[in-house]
Amino acid sequence: MFERIGEFVDAVPEFDRFAGVDELVAAMREIAREHPELAEMRRIGTSRDGEPLWSLTIHGGEEQVLVVGGVHPNEPIGGVSALHLARSLVEDDGLRLEWGCTWHIVTCIDPDGTRLNEPWFEPPLTMAKYGRSFYRPATDEQVEWSFPFAHKKTEFDRVMPETEALRELIDETRPIMLCSLHNGEYGGVFYYLSSTSPRLNEQLTTLPSRFGLPLHTGEGEAPFIERLAPAVFRAFTAEQEYDYLESLGLDPTERAGGESSYAYAERYGTAYLATEVPYWANADADDHMPLDVSYSDLLSERAELTSETSRVLTTAFDAVRSELHVRSPHLRAMECFLPFLRTSAEADRVRAGAEDNRRPAVVAERFMVTAMTHSTRVRFAGMLLSALSAEIARGNDAEELRVEHARLAEVFDRWAAEADADVPPTPIPIRKLVGVQCGAILAAVADLVAP
Incomplete structure (x- = not known):
């Protein structure tokens, strides 16, 4: 067989x-x-x-x-x-x-x-x-x-x-x-x-x-x-x-x-x-060459990057929360995942302090920090944009909604471009x-x- x-x-x-x-x-x-x-x-x-x-x-x-x-x-x-x-x-x-x-x-x-x-x-x-x-x-x-x-x-x-x-x-x-x-x-x-x-x-x-x-x-x-x-x-x-x-x-x-x-x-x-x-x-996903940074350092870095992503998206969400009346699947997802981002960042901060994580990191671990950061940004910024778009599509012309949608679209475009440049996506x-x-x-x- x-x-x-x-x-x-x-x-x-x-x-x-x-x-x-x-x-x-x-x-x-x-x-x-x-x-x-x-x-x-x-x-x-x-x-x-x-x-x-x-x-x-x-x-x-x-x-x-x-x-x-x-x-x-x-x-x-x-x-x-x-x-x-x-x-x-x-x-x-x-x-x-x-x-x-x-x-x-x-x-x-x-x-x-x-x-x-x-x-x-x-x-x-x-x-x-x-x-x-x-x-x-x-x-x-x-x-x-x-x-x-x-x-x-x-x-x-x-x-x-x-x-x-x-x-x-x-x-x-x-x-x-x-x-x-x-x-x-x-x-x-x-x-x-x-x-x-x-x-x-x-x-x-x-x-x-x-x-x-x-x-x-x-x-x-x-x-x-x-x-x-x-x-x-x-x-x-x-x-x-x-x-x-x-x-x-x-x-x-x-x-x-x-x-x-x-x-x-x-x-x-x-x-x-x-x-x-x-x-x-x-190939970096399977590369175990040691780096000159500790795994604790990588966990701390990921915690900060995740926190920054959470801050940007939560700020945008809070700015228009009162204008979001369409309970779209994307909106429900963001209500779930924004707290998840905060928890993930805090978990990495706690782990960064553990003694067994002070060992040298390897390339595969560095890659995962980079890849997860780009994935998180592009995924969740895209979903929040879809939630705002659904509200605009129903005829809500509130100025705060239009301004935040345009601002978030610029952030999304920048994050997507950074992802393409940092980890070239050859399908x-x-x-x-x-x-x-x-x-x-x-x-x-x-x-x-x-x-």
């Missing part, structure tokens, strides 16, 4: 753009229509805006595998990967029979949010274009992080229809593996797993090299996340995040949102894989990202079912 994975990923075709919601649904229908003896498409729910939610089942054996794309609507690579995997399974009898599983494939679990991002799906992909149409939901509106959650002083039960649909699909199928498809902006490839093995680690860490892509071998997305192998991290829970914030002396009850799909599926003994692939690769061909994601899925499932 593992030898076949290499052949499979090498044969992934070229893709010229990310697929939007309508294209994904039409392609799923086509697969079900052309292969009725193998595949069936069924509606599993309805989104908050009335969009049908679909799952494509491909029959191949007793064990059930669940693959979910569009988990975060600003991460469209997963939809392309899920669709390519589905096509491959129905067209390649050997592939389907060798894995011997029944596959449940959801190409887009958040169609409402995905549609808001579709303007930047068409190439070319630049930071300015990306940020100006960027949308990431508030944490309590993210399918991945809105499962029921209760821990210490917090409780979350505002389960969205999309999350409920995914929850019911997990309950129904009780899969041996849940594959959640994600991507970021800069850097290298990395993975989250519930558990792993030396065989799987080797497969996952060598996959990107087939496409000339680096691994992300620096610190994980949060310092409490356990590193299992280079670029392989243990999946984490909302409970762990809560306890980590509490350990830093921060208020964990400010964390919006619920538990993850990973934590929910654990009740069935379901293994979990999340693949994280970047739009723009950079990775989509086929390479699809190859990594699909290869990782097949490897993770093979590790469970292969002798």
Whole structure:
């Protein structure tokens, strides 16, 4: 099985753009229509805006595998990967029979949010274009992080229809593996797993090299996340995040949102894989050359940069808060993420004082400080601009609103230009990202079912 994975990923075709919601649904229908003896498409729910939610089942054996794309609507690579995997399974009898599983494939679990991002799906992909149409939901509106959650002083039960649909699909199928498809902006490839093995680690860490892509071998997305192998991290829970914030002396009850799909599926003994692939690769993500600055210095630098970003965006938001009457998705997101920026900066300040962070930093860690700063600025400034634009579009001609929109637009343009100059964004061909994601899925499932 593992030898076949290499052949499979090498044969992934070229893709010229990310697929939007309508294209994904039409392609799923086509697969079900052309292969009725193998595949069936069924509606599993309805989104908050009335969009049908679909799952494509491909029959191949007793064990059930669940693959979910569009988990975060600003991460469209997963939809392309899920669709390519589905096509491959129905067209390649050997592939389907060798894995011997029944596959449940959801190409887009958040169609409402995905549609808001579709303007930047068409190439070319630049930071300015990306940020100006960027949308990431508030944490309590993210399918991945809105499962029921209760821990210490917090409780979350505002389960969205999309999350409920995914929850019911997990309950129904009780899969041996849940594959959640994600991507970021800069850097290298990395993975989250519930558990792993030396065989799987080797497969996952060598996959990107087939496409000339680096691994992300620096610190994980949060310092409490356990590193299992280079670029392989243990999946984490909302409970762990809560306890980590509490350990830093921060208020964990400010964390919006619920538990993850990973934590929910654990009740069935379901293994979990999340693949994280970047739009723009950079070799610095896997460079461990020591620098002449300490990691504490980098954490302090990131804290100051995040604080400055927070100050600029909060000042703009506060200047027009009384004029914002449209409860747009972008506005709700900014109400969530502005406090998150302040908490992130404070967490870095606390960590900078820890003795074990006074060690020399490496290039990969410097890169992550730079990349995260640019990503944060462009993402959140773009969303705040969209929130202001929605208010202007409804006919609000308040002078404060127009002035702040123009001022923020200038800031956004400057930040996007700085990002392009600092970390030149040469997009990775989509086929390479699809190859990594699909290869990782097949490897993770093979590790469970292969002798």
